[in-house]
Amino acid sequence: MGVTTAEWIYVGFLILCMQIFVTLTDKTVCSDYLVSGLDGLDDAKLTSSSNFGNNPLEHGPTNARLYLPTVWSWVAGANDVNQYIQVEFPGETDITAILLQGRNNYPFFQFVKSYYVLYSIDGVVWTSVTSQSQTPILFPGNSDRNTVVKSALVPSITAVYLRINPRSWNDFVSLRFDVSGCYNIQEKYIASEHYEKTQMLAPVDLVQYPVLNGNTRSLLECGKMCHQKESCRAFTFDKNQTICRDVTVGFTAQYSANSALKQCYVHKGIFTSLGFREFPNRLALYKINEQSLDQVGAADLCCQYYSQLIKVTSQPQMSSLQNIITGNDILLQANNQLFVSGMYASPDWKYSDGGEVMDNTLWAPDHPDPSHGHCVMLTLTGLASVDCSESLFSICG
Template sequence: MGTNVLYAAFLLICLVDARSTNPHASFSNPPASSSNPPASSTDLPAACKPLPSPDHGTTVCNDLGYLLVCTASCDNGFEFESLSPVERRYCSSYTSTWLNGDAFPSCRVHKPETDGCQSVTPPINGVVRCERSASELICSAQCNSGFIFENHHTLIQRVCDTFDGVWYNGKDFPKCVIDRGDCQPSHAPPFGIVSCNTVNLKVICTSVCQQGYGFKTGENSVQRTCDLNTGLWQDGSKDFPACQKAATTKICQEITGDSNTQILCDDNGSELICTATCVNGTVFENKDLVIKRVCDQFDGTWFNGNKIPSCIVPCEQPIISNNKGITNSDFTASSSFDLFPAVYFGADRARINSTAGKLHLAGGWRPSVDNLDQYIQIDLKNLSRVNGIVTKGRNVVDGNSSNDFTTRFRILYSTDGIHFVSYGDDTVSDKFFAGNSDRDTPVTNMFTCPFDALYVRINPLEWNSHIGLRFELLGCDSSTVSLLSTKAPSHTITTAPSPPQVECTSPLPPQNGIMTCVKAENELVCSGLCNSGFAFQSNKTVEKLTCNLQSGDWLLGKQFPKCQVTTTVSGGSHNHSTHTHPSHTCIAKSLDCKHLSNGDYQTCGDCHFFASCSEGYVYVRPCPVYLVFDSLVRQCMYTSQTCAHSKPSSSVFGR
């Protein structure tokens, strides 16, 4: 019988099994036509007539037109020798052939399984017969017609000890797969092994040599492929080349690393496999934990090169604690709490290991007021590569119920102590970091975009009870790392020297709102945004205050208008406004970022402004003069594809 016919019969059996095991399946013949009248029992060949029931059993046959399915079951108190609950036999109306036998096994008196040997499951596309002796249960399995065990055996037995219930060689049977006919694989070459798989009607056989041997061609493995439809092997050959003993003269020379590199090599005859690791607290400069190199002993080729990266001290050391040149005076802050003269809360108490109780020293820095203008700053003395930060809350003595810690903060850095840049990564230009959840448990945040700095400033954004902070920076001296190993943040801009500037002190945020301030050109621009449920009395989405950095004067005042209760409550980010393209999200309220991913978005009020969402918080900033924000490219441009105005408007925001 041809392979295609057998495969078609296999599909029919699978279809019948799927139907017969579904109690809700309906059995109906295809609609009759003039050319194909419905089949009846009188039209069936003699070989496809219903089978007789086994003794002490019952048989039910279903005529599906193209297949006769007979299902037998034993009466109560009896069981099949196979221990299966039912037995099925299939007869093809097209070939007049019973596909898996034309008789049912006998039903015998049921024997309770008191011996511990549980029944076995027949192989897929096969049947099983079990017989008991005084000491053993022996189960024999065969594949249905047109199938063969995947290990090419025709009969497989499993034996169980009835005394202890142990199956000597396991109780599972291999699968019955389509008989490949002419696609039977070749024998494995001496000192080699072969494994075959059937994929998309193709038999793919792969041979590999045992350890100490290799193919003359130098290949690690050799494949042969046969088409099940034609029975033909590609390239006309199913045999594998011989495996020969590996050369005794070693062509591959062992590789070496620096003094902190440990290399172990294993020679399996055909390959030299070398594994390298770093020791003495060092790491590979490419951050890999293990480096593996493999060389072919036949031709001396290193598959992935024979170079080992250098082992270096990781740039994640405590910068502040390890630098004895950093003194207490190198810590500065926006303010320090001084209502309790007996206790010192100064900036230098922000060292990571500060504790309370010694000489009336507080266990951390606390500012004089709790608002968004507060910051703690450190002068690192040397240009340093900063890779991360560790924070803690303010430690207290036993019996003190104070519970001050910072839960959210941002980081700014500088090389001159005057011009600071907010830290950003690939997702947002001003990133907000999650802080602490108690006073003393350290929390570490590593930076995906490390930076070089002389000064680092931490700006608390959210806190528990009061702002309280201790911190440590992780990194190393910039001279020990390549400046090309880290991508510079995209929002850092180098400009020509600017005129001398004076300090413009930040205003208070609007009541029931938030405020962010940035330096733009020769101005300090502070943008105010109302919380959800509130709106400015001026009905503007964003209000701005501007201070001249050369004179220190605030244009049109230093106080935001009030945010008053409004009957229209913002329920999230907006899809359109009178100033934004309707297909793009814009920010109108302080809570709009709660449901948006990190990134820069247009404000709903004016295209000249944009809002950065970071971990659910919003940070509003203006574009440079004469530029507007484009949501498609997420940059300030001369014209915007997503804004109704091609030029920035100053009237919408007022001041």
């Protein structure tokens, strides 16, 4: 949310003089890459029927991560149709697609050409993904080593465990893979830590929101009142009218054309539950959306997260985001261009909210160029113009 530490409104010791305590919050993870994205799974969650040469270090399932840059992959211990690689998710997961890739190792041309998908809730009883005629679907695999082939599961399936069972292959049963979908987990967070300053879309007239107090002396007092009300997770304070309002319901409202951005303060636990992370300097929050959408879809997704496409306003901030991208194989190899705030409004490039002009020093070489498109993406060399209809990952903040 692009907010400095000094702008955080702390509750707990500083306001309520009460003990800070730890509680659990639901966190939803949605990604085109559930196995190896930013919220990817631990190695222990990847298992297999066998490994070539009984050598898990070089041929075990932990080498099956998509875009893994080494020469290894998962290679089965036998070339037969009884082999599988398995992934365990943190809980029941809505699975929408499988992504498959061969082994990255010239001169060997090892890849899986077709496969079955099996899934389970308990890891004991397994069900095959079948067609309407109830026969197992033979999914198409690869025809080379490095091209990623994505197969949608329509309808999606719900599973805790998933297996890929190769049925035909080139040279050896060998693959890298990932899975698209969503799951919910519970994470610990500091329940009384602080509220985060942000903006939300809300009706221009806020009178529909309940008043916590009509004669509030300060922003800190308003924050204390919200914290003491169990259901309050967001508040706004009108210092001119000294009115403190509970705007929690605004986060689930359906917005209309008669809406505007309103400043409010939101309990940080909400952002934690939505997957926001702190920058290394701990001065702001960001969320990388690992779902390929056009710019309108990306902006709408940020809005659903009570945020907006992030404003890249400084070189240190941009460098931090670029370091995050280069630190993950999925982002670095295949998704290193991400929508951020920015739009061409001739003759200037401005942030998407129509505000200030963007800093010219942040652009990549040969950018901005309206002929490339009227939206803005972050790349490894700086900000760049891009066609708004492109499908890219995005960053909220």
